[in-house]
Amino acid sequence: MNVNEIAEKIFENDKRYVSRAISIVESNNSISAELLKELHKRTGNAYRIGITGPPGAGKSTLTNQLAKFYRYQNKKVGIIAVDPTSPFTGGALLGDRVRMNDIGNDPGIFIRSMATRGSLGGLSKKTIDAADVLDAAGYEIIIFETVGVGQSELDIAKTADTTIVVLVPESGDSIQAMKAGLMEIADFFVLNKSDRPGSDSAQTALKTILMMRDHTEKDWLPNIIKCIASENVGTIEIAEEIERHRKFMINNNLLKEKREENYKIRIKEIAENFLKNELWTSESELFLSESLKNVISGTTSPYQVAEIIYNNFKKAGN
Ligand SMILES: Nc1nc2c(ncn2[C@@H]2O[C@H](COP(=O)(O)OP(=O)(O)OP(=O)(O)O)[C@@H](O)[C@H]2O)c(=O)[nH]1
Ligand SMILES: [Mg+2]
Structure with missing residues (x-):
């Protein structure tokens, strides 16, 4: 099958080929660039949401709930989970992690996990390429789930149109988030596991940190939304906040600006890779x-x- 034929299958959202195409961009083999060139004309329609935060904060649980919410609106949802395979991230035990299996059988949902292991650099490139495949296949919402540790995970979350940072009430979480560079990339915060004690004081602490930052009246101020993802409490408020942020970006011409900036970074990276390979x-x-x-x-x-x-x-x- 040639590149054009594969592209046609993707435009029809043939999941087998969508999956195959993601493997192609993941392996970065010779037809990867050709395929992505072909797909590009059908991209730009998806809204990209980044969900990041410490290990075990409930990112997958929330992703699950949001995906269901968008399905009720009849939107197709693509999910790219960047798997934290590093033994150093700690956090939720493997058995305790939510695996998103219950939504995987929905024909309007596509879930793909991308391993960080063995992918020295280039992870954000591959993830963004994979998102382009889903965009071209007609997924209107694309969610990236990444663990908020490590530069490439932050880079991926940053490329989303709206970036959500998920924290939990445990004391010191907002301080940790600040250290990990999560504060800068959040368009808003979700304080998950609000069924646990300390969620009010965590919210206050986070608010105090946010208010200390320089801002003017016109700036977008990140909100803090409390939720209990495992009980589907707060999902609608989160979806509404995503929509509010999307409108703010569009009305202030920021969405176009952000996407241009992302393309600029991406094109430079591709061009620099050509040089590296020749060198x-x-x-x-x-x-x-x-x-x-x-x-x-x-x-x-x-x-x-x-x-x-x-x-x-x-x-x-x-
Ligand atoms: N009490 C409580 N538990 C929750 C809530 N949301 C998720 N959990 C649980 O927290 C654990 C971790 O949830 P995940 O959704 O896998 O967290 P994650 O952030 O995706 O974890 P990693 O991908 O491993 O970083 C699971 O056992 C969930 O059932 C919540 O609001 N309250
Ligand atoms: Mg997860």
């Missing part, structure tokens, strides 16, 4: 390995080695 030929890799002993002994500096590699690359006519 690291087997000869430059070999030269690099052979130089290491001289770098260790102090006879050559890392800068000299890098300059030689770069100059050879230029000399080769690049």
